[in-house]
Amino acid sequence: MRLFEILLVLSCLALLLDLLFIKRSVKKTGLGLCIGSSVIFVVQLLVEGYRWQLLLVYILMALLLLIVLFRHSRKMVNIKLGKLLKYSLSSIIVILLVVSTSLSVYLPVFHLPKPDGPEKVGTQTFHFTDQNRDEVLTDDQSDKRELMVQIWYPTENSNNNKSEALFPKDKEMFKKYIQTYSNSLNLPDFVFDYWKYSRTNSYENVEILPSTSPYPLVLLSHGMGTSRVLHASQAENLASHGFIVVTIDHTYSTFATIFPDGRVTDYKTKMTTIDDRRKIGNIWTQDVEFVINQIEKLNSGAIESQFKGKIDLNNIGVMGHSFGGATAFNTTYLDHRIKAEINMDGSLYEVENRDVINKPFMFIRSGSFKDWLVDFKNDKNSDNEINKQLSDELHIIKNVINQGGSAIYVEGTQHFNFTDLQFYSELIKLTGITGDINGKRGSSIVNQYVLDFFNKQLKGTGGNLIQGPNDMYPEVKFIDPEDL
Incomplete structure (x- = not known):
């Protein structure tokens, strides 16, 4: 309170x-x-x-x-x-x-935990339209694929601006935004009205912190049916440590995406079969590749912005949660521009022809991974497409570990401990989608291992945490490839 x-x-x-x-x-x-x-x-x-x-x-x-x-x-x-x-x-x-x-x-008025890096964090939002791709998730054949992306970056905030609200500040836009949540959950609009008080630690449209060298880039994809809002604290933390982070809303696969003209899109994605997953995965993969193209234009000055020359395009990382984690893996595998990837508790949707592991990958799984692995082994002889998919995925994780990558799970966590949802209410634990671990503790652990991985792979520093067990984080268990 x-x-x-x-x-x-x-x-x-x-x-x-x-x-x-x-x-x-x-x-x-x-x-x-x-x-x-x-x-x-x-x-x-x-x-x-x-x-x-x-x-x-x-x-x-x-x-x-x-x-x-x-x-x-x-x-x-x-x-x-x-x-x-x-x-x-x-x-x-x-x-x-x-x-x-x-x-x-x-049901508190929650604020995002403060980043632990030395720099303050700025943020700026962009609306991009891919004129070369038709929007296949709507009925209008003239629609092109539109994306909202948010860039987070180090700043001095020399004008002492106030930190930003987490959700849209405009009253009408905020109302439309929470209506999509209330409609999806069959709850009245007023239930989410108090979200307007929640704040981030970022400052909007402030100048980027001057640097003698460009900042490494990390792109972040949300899970199916959530949005970039649920990963704001992760983006802030990386930005406070000297990264430029781009969070992507994968339109029509979010609870709500709000566009500058006031349009609010909701969830329209069909996900019933493995083929559906691959089809949507292909769309998301193209989203990430398109956003990288736009970032290249920002960096070159082809799109006017303050980011010209500030982004290190030789050191690009991608990360994501759930379906976004699977997308991060797939995009990294296919796009030569991406140097390293983190998959946070995401089951892969594309496992064929993914055996050649030639980049740094990291898998971070929830605490239920160990029990899931036991259940899978007991049922692995079942002859069905899903089991074959899971078996191939475990083979990929084993290859990642054997090629010097990392695979861990965090005890006490569940699937949504890799998002900011764990800060919204303690009642969420009762649903089982977050684990028994304290939300701030779980968030801090994930942030430290994400930072350590990208520091090593994109900056050439650190890398101690991802080498093996650490007494500071006893909840983190390294996956033995022999168990897979």
Whole structure:
């Protein structure tokens, strides 16, 4: 909970205690509590802002203020309540306060954790259209493939700009954005309204930090049905350590993608068969390759921007989560411009002709990998296409390890611990999509291993963590190729 939200709840309790234990004749105490509580009430609404989780607290605060004021008024008739009724009403008030407070705690106004690098982080968003590709995920045959990408980079923020909101600042755009979430989850719009208060650690459209050498580039793809928003903290952390990071929204495969003209696209991707996965995987692979083309134009000045000459195109890395991780693997394998890749808990959709491992790859799997591997081995003799696909994938991971790459899993994590979803609410753990590990701890571990890998492969420094077990991170287990 935020500071004035806590003070607001405490003020309600103080007013209730005044009603229960302070004599009516002691006016100064009651009036002082009313004045102080009123100030906190107003400041909370004006500074921190209203949110629906505190609705019961707001109502109870208004009622308690009125009752205490009238109680100490000379004109107020002294009404005697029996002890049973008085304490029953007080118990109901306390229960309502606990309910509202619990909603505020478990559906909090969250902010992204601060990056641990030495540099501040700037961000800028671009809208790119691939005129050479038709959009096959819509019915309009004239549509071309459009992408929203966000660039994160080191900055001085010399103008002391305020950090950016995580979600769209424009009220109408924000409303459209959360409507796509509410429609998908069959929830009313107001449930997500408090997201407007969540903030990043980045500063929009500020100047890139001057450097004697260009910055290495990392492209980041989200998982199926999520969006680039869920990887903002990973992008910020890498940028704070001297990387330029490009996060991509794969249009029509996200919960919501918002375009500069106010259009908001939702999820329209069909994923029922292995062939569907390969078809969509091909689209995403082309997305990444197209974005690299656009970054080359930014760096050359063909597209006017502040990034001209600032990007090291000889040191390009790609990473992704889930389907985005599989896309990162596939794109790295096919595109000679990409030097290294990280796949975060993504099952590969293309395993044929992927045996020649000639680049640095890293697989980071969730804590369920070990149990999954046991289950697969018990059923590996089943003759079906899915099992063959999984067997080929394990063969690829084994090749990666044998060729000097890395493959680890993080105990206590589940699939969505590789996204920022773990910061949204502790209640998400109850669904099983995030693990028992503390969200900030899980995020920090993944960030450290991602940074260590790209430092070694794109900067030629570090690389200690990916060499083997480390006492600082006992949750990280290195996969033995003999177990695959």
